[in-house]
Amino acid sequence: MKILLAEDDPNIAKIAIMTLEKLGGHEVIHASNGEEALDLAINHDVDLLLLDEMMPKKNGLTVCQEYQSTVAQPKPVIFLSAKSQMEDLDAFLTYGIGHIAKPFDPASLVQRINQLLENADQ
Amino acid sequence: MRSIQGQLTLFYLVFGSIVAALCLKVFENYKLQSMAHDQLKYGYQAEVNIKDVVYINKRRYALMQLKKLRPLLTPETRSLALSDVIAATNEGSPSRIQSTIQHFQNINTEFKRVTYNNLQILRNNIEYYTMITLGLIIALYLGTFVYLKQKVFSPLHSISKKMKDFLVDKYTYQFSVPPDNEIGDLQTSFNSMAQKVLTQVDELQALDSAKSEFLSIASHELRTPMTSIKGSLGLLHSGVTEQLNEASLNLISIAETETDRLIRLINDILDLSKIEARMLDFDKRWVNVKHVINMTLESLEGLANTAHANLVRVNLNDFYALIDQDRIQQVLTNLISNAIKYSPANGHVYVGIEITDKGHLKIYVRDEGNGIAPEDQKLIFEKFRQATGKNNPLVKGTGLGLAIAKAFVEEHSGTIGVNSKPGHGSEFYFTLPEWTDKKPSNTEDAA
Numbered sequence: 001m002k003i004l005l006a007e008d009d010p011n012i013a014k015i016a017i018m019t020l021e022k023l024g025g026h027e028v029i030h031a032s033n034g035e036e037a038l039d040l041a042i043n044h045d046v047d048l049l050l051l052d053e054m055m056p057k058k059n060g061l062t063v064c065q066e067y068q069s070t071v072a073q074p075k076p077v078i079f080l081s082a083k084s085q086m087e088d089l090d091a092f093l094t095y096g097i098g099h100i101a102k103p104f105d106p107a108s109l110v111q112r113i114n115q116l117l118e119n120a121d122q
Numbered sequence: 123m124r125s126i127q128g129q130l131t132l133f134y135l136v137f138g139s140i141v142a143a144l145c146l147k148v149f150e151n152y153k154l155q156s157m158a159h160d161q162l163k164y165g166y167q168a169e170v171n172i173k174d175v176v177y178i179n180k181r182r183y184a185l186m187q188l189k190k191l192r193p194l195l196t197p198e199t200r201s202l203a204l205s206d207v208i209a210a211t212n213e214g215s216p217s218r219i220q221s222t223i224q225h226f227q228n229i230n231t232e233f234k235r236v237t238y239n240n241l242q243i244l245r246n247n248i249e250y251y252t253m254i255t256l257g258l259i260i261a262l263y264l265g266t267f268v269y270l271k272q273k274v275f276s277p278l279h280s281i282s283k284k285m286k287d288f289l290v291d292k293y294t295y296q297f298s299v300p301p302d303n304e305i306g307d308l309q310t311s312f313n314s315m316a317q318k319v320l321t322q323v324d325e326l327q328a329l330d331s332a333k334s335e336f337l338s339i340a341s342h343e344l345r346t347p348m349t350s351i352k353g354s355l356g357l358l359h360s361g362v363t364e365q366l367n368e369a370s371l372n373l374i375s376i377a378e379t380e381t382d383r384l385i386r387l388i389n390d391i392l393d394l395s396k397i398e399a400r401m402l403d404f405d406k407r408w409v410n411v412k413h414v415i416n417m418t419l420e421s422l423e424g425l426a427n428t429a430h431a432n433l434v435r436v437n438l439n440d441f442y443a444l445i446d447q448d449r450i451q452q453v454l455t456n457l458i459s460n461a462i463k464y465s466p467a468n469g470h471v472y473v474g475i476e477i478t479d480k481g482h483l484k485i486y487v488r489d490e491g492n493g494i495a496p497e498d499q500k501l502i503f504e505k506f507r508q509a510t511g512k513n514n515p516l517v518k519g520t521g522l523g524l525a526i527a528k529a530f531v532e533e534h535s536g537t538i539g540v541n542s543k544p545g546h547g548s549e550f551y552f553t554l555p556e557w558t559d560k561k562p563s564n565t566e567d568a569a
Contacts, residue, residue, distance in 0.1 A: 009346055015353035022362035082345040103349035103385055106356035 002027045004046040006037035008055045019106040034058025041067045053081035064095045076120055124302045126273050137262050144255040148248055155244045158237050164194050165230045168204055172223050175211050203229045277305040344388045352381050390522035397529040404446040404533050408562040411441045415473055418454040431465040436474030441483055442565055443557040449530040456523040457487040457550045464491035486551035493544040503528045
């Protein structure tokens, strides 16, 4: 599976990429801000978008909304966020298929992605 | 004079003097009346004795009586007429005696006529002044009552109402134009007191929100490095870089456990700062409390097995309460996991439902641990407090769990508390005031 990871913190990005490639066996392309993420998402054929909520230039929710209104057949979106406010969680479920809370455990990150994709298929 | 005391004093002085003057008038008339009666009596006695003067055998005694009466008689004409009778009698001329007697009788008859008229006037006066006095006294009572009601009781009533309003957060404390009297002084003092309290409340709120904001930002900033640390440790543990030996894996496990603890602490601080900043929404629905308890107990089976504690359900009937299910489950998880942590090996943790004397639903968690010293029982619901007496092993926790539980329960208008005796275990409980044992139509099925 080809995953677009948008994460501005270089350390978290490095860990997430390693997790997704080594533990999940996925292919990862990485964006370090919201604009880059939108650009990559539109121009590359990815299977899943993993978007950090708080990013420079454009936040995750905005990237998601613009991506979904640009692309004919948008791919599923999962948010990565340290936010846990009710209204944030509601928005994550409205625009994406779910949300993974930071800090995450590498093993459960892979599991949770699979679980959310399965739920979305049903 | 604007003060109520001054006005009342002046009012009573003026009214009091008038009433006193009127009373004096009534008294004076009574005195005149009694003097007139005396004079009529003396006149009558004089007439009786005068008749006896003509009889030789009675003359001596009669003269003696007349001499006694003479100085008492008024007006002077009567007294002089009587003197003439006495003088004529002493002379002994019968014709002169007769004419002086006749003269006295004429004068006395005229006196009686005038006096009866005067008595009638006096009686009228007494009646008149008594009525006016009574009327004034009644007016004084009514006036005092109306005055006190208008100037004292009504303002006092409105002051106490405003004070009560102030206590229930209405803050409509301001008395616009305080009158220039004692009540006004009270209102002015209340205004400045309320102003001072409100200023301090504002300051405290500003301080509190600054603190909450700081906590919130700090917690968020803390989560980012925690993500890297936890992720790195997880990847090392999973062996994607290289296979590690057992000692290294042990060290990494310790680091992972402590990282998780630090993350829990950060989450708890964030939760509490949100509660304190009132940034947390509560989604209350009618839920079967039994199901919430069962779900919580199932999720804690693993912890209970590891700690060799037995979870026991007591009297778990269907009770429906208006709650935010996630938060109440968090409260229950906190209380039950605490009970498990402090349980002796093979001890029991009882979870049940009761109804309190006040008619609230009470959910309790009892353990067979060492109990909590009375001086610690209040403290443990405060932030960063744990009972760490010599009987209690230091159990790893954030010290925020009970403070969060307390805040959640209080958001449901309930109370949280503990009953414990050192050596006899503890009962932690919380109450929910809004509940029913009949299933409400809009009940959410716990899921």
